[in-house]
Amino acid sequence: xxxxxxxxxxxxxxxxxxxxxxxxxxxxxxxxxxxxxxxxxxxxxxxxxxxxxxxxxxxxxxxxxxxxxxxxxxxxxxxxxxxxxxxxxxxxxxxxxxxxxxxxxxxxxxxxxxxxxxxxxxxxxxxxxxxxxxxxxxxxxxxxxxxxx
Amino acid sequence: xxxxxxxxxxxxxxxxxxxxxxxxxxxxxxxxxxxxxxxxxxxxxxxxxxxxxxxxxxxxxxxxxxxxxxxxxxxxxxxxxxxxxxxxxxxxxxxxxxxxxxxxxxxxxxxxxxxxxxxxxxxxxxxxxxxxxxxxxxxxxxxxxxxxxxxxxxxxxxxxxxxxxxxxxxxxxxxxxxxxxxxxxxxxxxxxxxxxxxxxxxxxxxxxxxxxxxxxxxxxxxxxxxxxxxxxxxxxxxxxxxxxxxxxxxxxxxxxxxxxxxxxxxxxxxxxxxxxxx
Numbered sequence: 001x002x003x004x005x006x007x008x009x010x011x012x013x014x015x016x017x018x019x020x021x022x023x024x025x026x027x028x029x030x031x032x033x034x035x036x037x038x039x040x041x042x043x044x045x046x047x048x049x050x051x052x053x054x055x056x057x058x059x060x061x062x063x064x065x066x067x068x069x070x071x072x073x074x075x076x077x078x079x080x081x082x083x084x085x086x087x088x089x090x091x092x093x094x095x096x097x098x099x100x101x102x103x104x105x106x107x108x109x110x111x112x113x114x115x116x117x118x119x120x121x122x123x124x125x126x127x128x129x130x131x132x133x134x135x136x137x138x139x140x141x142x143x144x145x146x147x148x149x
Numbered sequence: 150x151x152x153x154x155x156x157x158x159x160x161x162x163x164x165x166x167x168x169x170x171x172x173x174x175x176x177x178x179x180x181x182x183x184x185x186x187x188x189x190x191x192x193x194x195x196x197x198x199x200x201x202x203x204x205x206x207x208x209x210x211x212x213x214x215x216x217x218x219x220x221x222x223x224x225x226x227x228x229x230x231x232x233x234x235x236x237x238x239x240x241x242x243x244x245x246x247x248x249x250x251x252x253x254x255x256x257x258x259x260x261x262x263x264x265x266x267x268x269x270x271x272x273x274x275x276x277x278x279x280x281x282x283x284x285x286x287x288x289x290x291x292x293x294x295x296x297x298x299x300x301x302x303x304x305x306x307x308x309x310x311x312x313x314x315x316x317x318x319x320x321x322x323x324x325x326x327x328x329x330x331x332x333x334x335x336x337x338x339x340x341x342x343x344x345x346x347x348x349x350x351x352x353x354x355x356x357x358x359x360x361x362x363x364x365x366x367x368x369x370x371x372x373x374x375x376x377x378x379x380x381x382x383x384x385x386x387x388x389x390x391x392x393x394x395x396x397x398x399x400x401x402x403x404x405x406x407x408x409x410x411x412x413x414x415x416x417x418x419x420x421x422x423x424x425x426x427x
Contacts, residue, residue, distance in 0.1 A: 015168075015169070037154055038154075040154055048152065070168070070172070073172075074171065074172045077175040078175060080175070080178075081175060081178060084164055086163075086166060086168065086171055089162060089164055092162075093162045093163050
């Protein structure tokens, strides 16, 4: 009975704080995406026309986001039935967009307006280990093109 | 070439469904599957257990017995002799199969308790004996425990615990998550208990028939439940959480039995005079 109470409180705690953090993060992502809209990102390796003289520099953004207890239980149940793991979808989405935003932020500081050859790397911190906090790392990197004066 | 950064609509990569809805549907599904699984296993355990020979059960119990004798204070002596003697008489009244051998152990402990376990062993605590006003009340306790052994309840309970545990572990193995397992273990806690309550009722009934056969009446059969009832006061667990049916319910059942069988007249057999001496 005692275990059940602990379990339920963790679940509720995870749900409330997880939801709060998530909605706040999404708001902030939308806000900053609007501010950095003018920095264009490309996955091509070739230079866009007009940038032959620009200097290239590596920019990157790295983020680690952890799941909450509720998401963990929810995804565990999803493991039994199969289907879209919606609990993790938001997590990965947040991590990817945040990583790109941090990369763009770095490019902005360097005075660049375009980033080419953008790549995303995803890594799971816990590597599926039991009894570990599941968290995901996303690293976004690319070549910022800084126009030469 | 002209480049643009169009605004991509939200909600492509993320499902818009409320996370709680998804969660509760899955929880309900898992709960139903597990309940069904446990139900099937219990039905199977109850019917298959009859085919396990009692000798095998005794072999299984051999190590368990050793362990209990070592850890608990089992005291051979005249109490033990007396209890064994009474049990032997009740065994005849209850018409146990020849192969089933009942061994009673007297335990020097304050707990108000008695229980039957694998291999025909019955353990009775001093705490319970001290509260017994006459032999009939004690016979009810022993007859109840003997009935458990006759019905093979200890084996069913052990087997069920094992099978259910194993089934859940493999289920959780597929899930590959310690946390899913945690959810499952919480669900199974409430569902397995109901069946042992059925066993308790059956054992009560069998014990009443035994008392009627042996003494010709069932007076004082409810004494032990009155005692439990007094103990339960103040720390009452809700009925669905406790393994045993509520004492008040059991007293009612005994009343019904006495009226149906007209077994409420007779004389009580006293306990030997030395019984409550140390």
